[in-house]
Structures are given as structure tokens and as C-alpha cells.
Amino acid sequence: xxxxxxxxxxxxxxxxxxxxxxxxxxxxxxxxxxxxxxxxxxxxxxxxxxxxxxxxxxxxxxxxxxxxxxxxxxxxxxxxxxxxxxxxxxxxxxxxxxxxxxxxxxxxxxxxxxxxxxxxxxxxxxxxxxxxxxxxxxxxxxxxxxxxxxxxxxxxxxxxxxxxxxxxxxxxxxxxxxxxxxxxxxxxxxxxxxxxxxxxxxxxxxxxxxxxxxxxxxxxxxxxxxxxxxxxxxxxxxxxxxxxxxxxxxxxxxxxxxxxxxxxxxxxxxxxxxxxxxxxxxxxxxxxxxxxxxxxxxxxxxxxxxxxxxxxxxxxxxxxxxxxxxxxxxxxxxxxxxxxxxxxxxxx
Numbered sequence: 406x407x408x409x410x411x412x413x414x415x416x417x418x419x420x421x422x423x424x425x426x427x428x429x430x431x432x433x434x435x436x437x438x439x440x441x442x443x444x445x446x447x448x449x450x451x452x453x454x455x456x457x458x459x460x461x462x463x464x465x466x467x468x469x470x471x472x473x474x475x476x477x478x479x480x481x482x483x484x485x486x487x488x489x490x491x492x493x494x495x496x497x498x499x500x501x502x503x504x505x506x507x508x509x510x511x512x513x514x515x516x517x518x519x520x521x522x523x524x525x526x527x528x529x530x531x532x533x534x535x536x537x538x539x540x541x542x543x544x545x546x547x548x549x550x551x552x553x554x555x556x557x558x559x560x561x562x563x564x565x566x567x568x569x570x571x572x573x574x575x576x577x578x579x580x581x582x583x584x585x586x587x588x589x590x591x592x593x594x595x596x597x598x599x600x601x602x603x604x605x606x607x608x609x610x611x612x613x614x615x616x617x618x619x620x621x622x623x624x625x626x627x628x629x630x631x632x633x634x635x636x637x638x639x640x641x642x643x644x645x646x647x648x649x650x651x652x653x654x655x656x657x658x659x660x661x662x663x664x665x666x667x668x669x670x671x672x673x674x675x676x677x678x679x680x681x682x683x684x685x686x687x688x689x690x691x692x693x694x695x696x697x698x699x700x701x702x703x704x705x706x707x708x709x710x711x712x713x714x715x716x717x718x719x720x721x722x723x724x725x726x727x728x729x730x731x732x733x734x735x736x737x738x739x740x741x742x743x744x745x746x747x748x749x750x751x752x753x
Contacts (some may be wrong), residue, residue, distance in 0.1 A: 426747045429721055433740050435711035437492035441703075443554040444601075445481030445586030445593060447499040447525065448533040449506045449732035451479045452477075454547055469540045469550070476509055477735040479535060480699070481586035487703035487725075488584075489517045493710075496576045498563065498569060498591045502532035524572040528565055530557055535588050546733075561591045570596055571619040581710035582609035582703055585624075589616045606656045613698060622657040626715070628702050628722075629653075631691035650674040661715040665701055665726070666735075671720045681716055686727030686746065700729045700738060708726050721747075 410711035419478055478486050481499055486493045490745045497520065499509035502680045505583040507527060514520045520605040534555040541547035569592065577600075585601055587593035593614070597681075601610050612621040615626050618637055621627050637644045637657075638649040647665065654662045670685040704725040708718035724746045 426750075429713075429717055429724075429747050430744055432708050432711045432717060432721065433714040436707055436740060439493045439582075439707060439710045440496065440580040441488050441493045442496040442498060442524075442573075442580045442708060442709060443488065443586060444498045444573060444583065444584045444597060445480055445484070446533065446588040446590035447482040447497065447501050447510065447592075448479040448486070448535060448588070449510055450477045450479030450483070451475070451506075451536040452735075453536065453538050455538070455540050456542060467540070469538065474644075476513070478510055478513055479532075480590070480594070480733050481584075481739075482510060483618040483699040483735050484584055484586045484703045485514070485520060486590045486735075487700050487729075487737045488707060489520050490739050491703065491707055491743075492740055493519065493707050494518045496524055496580060497522065498572050498576060499568070500526050500528050500565065502530050504528050506534055507532040524576055526565065526568055526572070527559070531555055533557070548581060554565065556590065558591075561594075566594055566596070569594075570600070573597065573600060573689055575605055577608070580608070582706045583612065584620070584706050585610065585612045585614070586699065586702065587612075587614035587617055593617070597619075597625075609706060609709045611702055611709070613702040614745050619657075622659075622739075624657075624659060626659060626661045626663060626705070627657070628663045628665065628705060630698065631664055631666045631669075633690065634662075647680055650680065652718055663701070663705060663719050663722070665698060665714075671701075671719060671723050671726075673716060674716055681719070683720055683723045686724045697726050697730050700736075701726050702739070704743075 423625045444525050452475045456472060457467045458470050458580055459468050461468045472667045485495050487499045502722040503512050514522050536553045538550045539547040540550050585593055598620050611626045612624045618627055618629055634653055635649050637747050640649050650662055650664055650672060664672045668685055671683040673681040701722045704722040705718045709723045724743055725738045728742050729736045729747055
């Protein structure tokens with residue numbers, strides 16, 4: 406009897422889980438209408454799907470018969486799209502090209518009533534585009550064969566940068582939170598980062614950067630993956646994650662650090678020294694990780710803007726990531742999907 410009593414104390418019962426789920430869900434009910442600005446690199450993710458059906462006579466390669474193509478907003482565009490899908494009112498600030506691909510992205514955003522495109526600047530030249538070729542038989546999950554990138558190098562003129570700063574200054578004071586989504590394509594300059602550091606004194610500023618996270622000292626929170634966190638800390642990846650996270654948090658003067666760790670879930674480091682390991686939500690045999698980091702950043706920032714603390718916001722983001730990695734391509738998550746996942750303890 407004593408052993409059974411101890412087990413009941415250690416393991417949360419059904420009622421405890423229900424209370425816990427309800428605690429998170431109350432923040433989801435506040436998502437709609439929250440104003441979030443996303444400053445960053447808006448690109449086009451193109452997926453071309455086909456079926457392999459013979460070997461080429463021209464080269465030792467498989468010929469893939471075209472079936473369909475899909476275009477989605479990628480990088481910062483994916484963060485924007487995830488926020489909109491979760492019910493936020495989104496204010497994107499960034500560049501897209503004057504080409505047809507840029508036009509398609511603008512059309513995509515314009516279809517959503519809760520995305521205000523006034524901060525997007527059309528510039529001469531091509532939109533940054535990542536084209537993925539996926540091949541597989543009709544009833545088999547298609548696999549990526551090759552990716553082709555179109556990128557002019559992110560060189561923006563002084564005038565374009567000035568316009569960007571004007572739009573940031575006009576929008577950011579009136580939103581609930583700001584996300585900086587930097588993929589190295591030229592939208593996030595030193596001036597943008599310095600502005601965000603000042604803004605972080607009064608507002609939630611969440612940073613996500615492929616290459617320049619070290620510059621984000623003073624932000625509210627950053628969301629690196631495990632490799633990026635170790636690189637920031639200057640440590641090898643065989644050392645404890647607690648050492649890496651603690652060094653990054655103290656050295657960068659952040660309020661919180663959320664490290665995404667693939668099939669090991671996430672680890673949250675807080676300014677008061679507390680560390681929270683958040684187990685993976687859903688299955689660990691993922692379908693596609695494309696854009697999952699954008700979903701995490703969107704969910705955590707929106708949750709913070711909706712009144713959640715860092716731990717609850719991170720747990721919500723963890724549920725969101727567990728959903729989106731089970732979808733093919735650059736995907737989004739909805740509040741309804743989040744509620745279902747939370748109710749089911751992460752099971753989809």
C-alpha cells in the first residue's frame with residue numbers, strides 16, 4: 406500500500422494533467438488579435454513533387470516525372486505564416502523582390518486578413534528562393550532529392566535599409582512583441598539589432614538567427630538549436646547542455662534562453678538560474694523538420710505576448726513543434742491542433 410501511495414505522488418494523475426492542460430490552453434485563447442511584428446528575411450520555399458520513372462539517357466540520374474508544385478513563405482515568411490495561422494495580427498517588415506515569385510508571396514500574405522503587408526518593401530531583383538525537388542512513388546512518402554537556391558547575396562542599398570528602419574520605427578512601438586528572424590539575406594542589419602536591444606527594455610523581443618545570434622545580447626529571449634547553442638558558448642557538443650546554456654545566458658544578458666534539441670525536446674534556461682528540460686512532444690520519428698524553428702519562435706513569442714511565463718510559453722512551443730514536424734514541407738500549426746495535442750499529452 407505504501408509503495409502504491411508513493412507512486413501516486415510521483416506520477417501526475419488524470420486530474421492533474423487536465424489542470425495542467427487547461428493552464429496552457431487559457432493562453433491559447435488569448436492568441437487572437439495579439440499584435441506581433443516580424444522583422445527578417447522573407448523568402449519563397451518552392452516544393453516540386455514528382456515520381457521517378459526511368460533512368461536518363463543523358464546522365465546517370467533518375468528522371469522524375471513532374472506531378473505538382475507548391476509555394477510557401479519561408480524563413481521569416483514561415484514565422485509570419487505560423488503567427489497568422491495561430492490567430493495573431495502580424496506586421497511583417499522585410500524585403501521581397503520585384504519578380505513574379507515576390508508577387509506570389511505578396512498574394513499569399515494578402516489572402517490572410519490578419520497579415521498587414523504595409524511593412525514589406527518590394528525591391529528590384531529576384532526574391533530569395535529555395536526550391537526542393539521531392540520524389541517518390543504515389544503511395545510512398547516523397548524524399549528530397551536536391552535543393553536549388555536562388556540568392557543574390559542580400560546586398561541592400563542604403564536607401565532600402567533606411568526605408569526598412571522607418572517602417573520598423575513606425576510599427577514596433579504599437580505591437581505586443583517583436584520577432585527578429587535572421588537568415589543572413591540582408592534584412593537584419595546592425596542598425597536593426599541595435600534598435601531591438603533598446604526596444605527590449607520595454608517589449609518582448611525574441612531572436613532567431615542562423616548566423617549572428619551572438620549579436621543579440623540584451624534581447625528578451627533567443628531560440629537556438631543545440632549546435633548553435635554550443636557554438637555560442639564556445640564548447641564542444643559532448644559537454645553538458647547545462648554548461649553551454651548557462652554560459653550563453655549569462656554572457657548575453659538575456660531573460661531566457663530556449664534551446665531546441667531535436668528528439669531530446671527542449672531545454673529552457675532562466676535568468677534566475679533555473680533550468681527546465683522539456684521532453685519531446687509527439688513522436689521522435691519526424692516527417693520533416695523544415696521550418697520547425699520558425700514555428701517554435703512564433704509560438705513562444707505569441708505565448709509570451711498572451712501573458713504566459715517563459716516555461717509555459719516554451720511548453721506551448723514544444724507542442725507546436727511536435728505537430729509541425731509531422732507535416733510535409735514548410736508547415737503551420739493552428740490553435741485547434743495545439744489544444745488537441747495538449748489535451749492528448751502530445752499525441753497527435
